[in-house]
Each structure stands twice: as C-alpha cells, then as structure tokens.
Amino acid sequence: MSLLVKNIGTLVGIDESGRLRVEGKAMAEIGMLENAWLLTDGDRIKDYGTMETLPHIENCEVLDAKGGWLFPSFCDSHTHIVYAGSREQEFLDKINGLSYEEIAKRGGGILNSADRLHDTSEDELYRQAMERIDEIVAMGTGLVEIKSGYGLTLEDELKILRVIRRIRQTAPIEVRATFLGAHAVGRAYKGRQAEYVEHVCRDMIPAVAKENLADFVDVFCDRGFFTVEESAKIMEVGAKYGLRAKIHANELAISGGVEVGVEHNALSVDHLESMGDEQIEALRGTGTMPTMLPGCAFFLGISYPPARKMIDAGLAVALASDFNPGTAPSGNMRFVVSLGSIKMKMTPAEALNAATLNSAAAMGLSQDFGSITRGKVANFYLTKPLPSLAYLPYAHQTPIIRKVILKGVVVKTN
Numbered sequence: 001m002s003l004l005v006k007n008i009g010t011l012v013g014i015d016e017s018g019r020l021r022v023e024g025k026a027m028a029e030i031g032m033l034e035n036a037w038l039l040t041d042g043d044r045i046k047d048y049g050t051m052e053t054l055p056h057i058e059n060c061e062v063l064d065a066k067g068g069w070l071f072p073s074f075c076d077s078h079t080h081i082v083y084a085g086s087r088e089q090e091f092l093d094k095i096n097g098l099s100y101e102e103i104a105k106r107g108g109g110i111l112n113s114a115d116r117l118h119d120t121s122e123d124e125l126y127r128q129a130m131e132r133i134d135e136i137v138a139m140g141t142g143l144v145e146i147k148s149g150y151g152l153t154l155e156d157e158l159k160i161l162r163v164i165r166r167i168r169q170t171a172p173i174e175v176r177a178t179f180l181g182a183h184a185v186g187r188a189y190k191g192r193q194a195e196y197v198e199h200v201c202r203d204m205i206p207a208v209a210k211e212n213l214a215d216f217v218d219v220f221c222d223r224g225f226f227t228v229e230e231s232a233k234i235m236e237v238g239a240k241y242g243l244r245a246k247i248h249a250n251e252l253a254i255s256g257g258v259e260v261g262v263e264h265n266a267l268s269v270d271h272l273e274s275m276g277d278e279q280i281e282a283l284r285g286t287g288t289m290p291t292m293l294p295g296c297a298f299f300l301g302i303s304y305p306p307a308r309k310m311i312d313a314g315l316a317v318a319l320a321s322d323f324n325p326g327t328a329p330s331g332n333m334r335f336v337v338s339l340g341s342i343k344m345k346m347t348p349a350e351a352l353n354a355a356t357l358n359s360a361a362a363m364g365l366s367q368d369f370g371s372i373t374r375g376k377v378a379n380f381y382l383t384k385p386l387p388s389l390a391y392l393p394y395a396h397q398t399p400i401i402r403k404v405i406l407k408g409v410v411v412k413t414n
Helices: 024-028 088-095 100-105 110-118 122-138 154-170 193-210 228-240 257-263 277-283 294-300 307-312 333-344 348-355 357-361
Strands: 002-014 031-041 044-050 060-064 070-072 074-076 141-147 174-182 216-221 244-249 268-271 289-292 380-383 401-406 409-413
Touching: 002 044, 024 307, 024 348, 074 333, 074 348, 074 357, 088 100, 110 154, 122 141, 122 154, 122 401, 122 409, 154 174, 154 193, 174 193, 174 228, 193 228, 216 228, 216 257, 228 244, 228 257, 244 257, 257 268, 257 277, 277 307, 289 357, 294 333, 307 333, 307 348, 333 348, 348 357
Parallel strands: 002 060, 002 070, 074 141, 141 174, 174 216, 216 244, 244 268, 268 289
Antiparallel strands: 002 031, 031 044, 070 380, 380 401, 401 409
C-alpha cells in the first residue's frame, strides 16, 4: 500500500548524497523543501517534490499535512529501556548530595536495577518495556538500540535480551540489541572483578551468540567500573563471535575508553562528558561515531560533552537519549535535541543531523534510516505548522507532533 502525504509546509532532512554520516561544518546544513508532497511504496520512501509537481497518483492512502512539517524519525542509538521499576529514591539521594559513584558504591545504581530485574518475570519486563516503546514512538523515535546490562548474571542477561528480541518482533519501531554484561560487576562476584570479566567472556558472550540475541557488545569503561585492559578483552571476544563493539566511555573521567574503542573499531563511543584534545584527535578519520547523551548530564548535573569543539574539529557527532531508570529516565529525543542546542551550542540543524542520520550511523543503519531519501525506510512524523526549524528545539515541551508514520504505516495520531 502506498501513502501520499500532501500539503507539507516544509519537508525536512532531505539527503540524496548517499553519505552515511555528516561531519564537521556540513552538520550545519540540512535539506529542506517547502510546500511539498511525499509518496511511499510499502515501507520505503518512493518520491517527493513540491506541490506544483505532484503527479496524479491512484490507489493510495492520502494524508493531508495541512501545512504541518515532516521530519525523519529520530534514531536513538543508546538506551536501556528494558528494566524493572523506577529508582526515584536515588533521585532523592542525589538531591541530598550523594554522587552517582557514591550511590553505586552503596549497592545502588546498576546493582539496584539488577536486583529488581532478577525478581521480575520476562512477561512483566516485556509489558513495562512496551509502555516505554509506545512512549518514545509517540515522541517521534523510529529506530532504537536497546542494551542489556541490568542482569549481571548469565540467566538474567539472557532474559533481558530475549525481551528485546520479543520487542523487535512485535513493535512497529526498528530495534537493535546490545549485550552489556559488563555494565557493572554482578553481586556474586563482588571483589572479584577479574573473575567476572572472565565469566562475561567465557560464558556470557558465547551463550548470547548461540541464541543470536545481540547485534553488538558493549562495556562500561570508566573510573570505578571496567579498565581499558578488561574492556579490550571483552571487545576482542565479542568480535570473535560476530558482535561489533560499542563502548561507554569517559562519563566520569578521561578513562582511555575512547582510545581503546577506536583501537577495536567500535561502531560508537558513548557519553564523552570528559573529553580532551587527545581524545578528539583519536577519533579523527575513524569509523567510530562519538555519541553524546546530554539527558544524562542534565539529570546528574555533570558537565556536558564538548559538542561544539568536536564539530569544529571536523568530527561527526550523534545524539542519543540514554533512557534508563537511574541517570536519564526519559526517551524524549526532542528534549535531547534541545539540550544539544541549549547546553552544547549546537545549531538546530546540527542537533537534528546528530539525532537522525548520525545516530542511525551509530547503529550501522544509516543506509536505510535517518533522512528523507528515496529508497530509505519510510519513518517520519508530521507536526503542526511551525514558524521555523528552530522552533522544534526551542519549544521542546510543546506537543507539536500530529502523526507518526513507521515503515509507511500511520502508527500514532496525537
């Protein structure tokens, strides 16, 4: 079935260049077409143009945008959506002066989520996660990466990944899965971190690969978590089982995570709140996407990644939500884009490119997602009429999205 969207005020995110990412100065440019139409063919974008060029098209569903704008769906390349319950007590602890690291040392944080997840059934985890999926779809996200990492035992890590597989099979959104057994050291291995790393490499990764449950392997390489050497070992074993690396790096300190990620051809290095000139230089000319999670910096009250410095150095950058119960309890990518502009001095075009094409690239999927391109997957959303592109990050809490279309089908009407 084809879908014709007509009377689009402005079509945003057009890119017929064939590029898989946008870098440096080019990030400030975004293709737009006023008074437009767009036609899908099944789950793909077939064509678009100005209303003056609209041909006669039969046997298709017609959607009148009534002057509203059309944007490519957000691509969220870093989330932890499968978790059990919330952690608002730690929110109060932060208000009372405890740091993220102090909460973790007390047995809170990731270990708290692991305890709750252990006691939660697979069906209940799926039910909770699908509520969050429904929420992010309504806010414009059409492609999402979901990590494990709240299991920290073989059985519970597999449980999370099976839930992710179930989401992938049943939700309208496109999903990719990441194994993050090295999110923290499981309680059973307290004081025996080296043994836990061996368990991840010897037992967990082979079991994940045997069931074909993940696309990527990840590790939290940072102060108080896993070392550069441990991270390298996990990424090397993952690669042997066909899992390309992604890495949590430099959230709490300059940890060596960026450099070891690049060395092991990581698809992305994520967080980057702590970055120096050497880390920026290490990323230059590589296929590794620096991915920033400003929702985490906002919630924790820590420094933001130096987006402006990285873009000015000629790098591509991506934005993602880090949706999780402890440090970023929101998957609202419009807010992430707004934080990119407000806190990291990215222009609206730069922030949108970072949250669409470049975030798709951080999942290895920008050939099919992240822009309005003939032949790409028809993932987009329609808004109310807007005064300008800058209005989207400016009015970040105003409910502007009217309809969400994923794979050529209207899945949400707000």
